Amino acid sequence: MSHSKIPNGYRTITRDDGIFKEEIHDTYQLKSKLAEPTVCSQCQAVYHQGRWQWIAAPANAYQGICPACHRIRDDYPAGYLILQGAFFLEHRDEIMHIVNNHEKHQRVEHPLKRIMKIEENTDSTLITTTDIHLVRGMGEAIHHAYQGNLEFHYNHDENRLRVHWDR
Ligand SMILES: [Zn+2]
Numbered sequence: 001m002s003h004s005k006i007p008n009g010y011r012t013i014t015r016d017d018g019i020f021k022e023e024i025h026d027t028y029q030l031k032s033k034l035a036e037p038t039v040c041s042q043c044q045a046v047y048h049q050g051r052w053q054w055i056a057a058p059a060n061a062y063q064g065i066c067p068a069c070h071r072i073r074d075d076y077p078a079g080y081l082i083l084q085g086a087f088f089l090e091h092r093d094e095i096m097h098i099v100n101n102h103e104k105h106q107r108v109e110h111p112l113k114r115i116m117k118i119e120e121n122t123d124s125t126l127i128t129t130t131d132i133h134l135v136r137g138m139g140e141a142i143h144h145a146y147q148g149n150l151e152f153h154y155n156h157d158e159n160r161l162r163v164h165w166d167r
Contacts (some may be wrong), residue, residue, distance in 0.1 A: 010153040010162060019154060019161075020136065028067035028078075029112075038062040042069035045111035052111045066128040068112040077116050077128035078136030080162040084124035087148065087167040092125070095142055100126055124132045132161035139163035 005154045006012065013019065015097040038047040039057035045066050052066050071078065081099070088095060096118075105115045129135050136152065143150040148167025154160070 002121040006153050007155075007162070009154075009157060010160075011066045013152045014138065015140065015150070015152060017152070017154065019135065019156075028070055034064055035062050040064060040066035040069055042066070042109065054108070054111055056088075056104040066112065068114050069147045072114075072116055072131045075107055076129065078160055079129035079132045080160070081127040081129070081138050082162065082164045083142070084126060084165075085125075085148065085167045086166075087146070088125075089123070091146070095146070098126070098141050098145060099138050102141050103134065105127075106134055107139065125162075132159065135163045139165050164166075 005012040034047045034052075036048055037060075038059055039045070039061040040047075040052075041063050042065060043094075044057065045052045045068075046057050047062065047064070047066070048055060052068075065073070083095060100115075103113070103115045110131070112139070113134040114129060116130060117126075117133075119126040119128075127135070127138070129138075132154075139150050142148070142165050146167060148165055151164045151166075153162040153164070155162075
């Protein structure tokens, strides 16, 4: 049984939902139709061959802002991961280690996949990210290690994903 409240505009989806395979039309990516190469003035990621990469910026690169830094600046996350439950509270450090490690590995290849904020509350932790696939992967990594109850709630209009893990 689900204990989590589904916010307005969100629907429950499975981990195999088609949205994870589709090319998502992220407004933050569409907003920036960029000339190539463009270097992000915040994080130095470089837009090259149609995607953002961690490469050295050519001397003639245009200046811009990448979708991840744009979201961070607007404080507008794409992904939310909510962790709670008695087991979580007892194993908070190990579980947060999985979360941070997952981001660290993803980020090497995908400059737009980043943690925005980690908010620790007494009975839960909220992690916000710049990308929906990142919170899905974190949720699955935790579930793989510790089982528990994993749910996905997706808001199609905003292309936002809330992942809820509870044990
Ligand atoms: Zn950037």
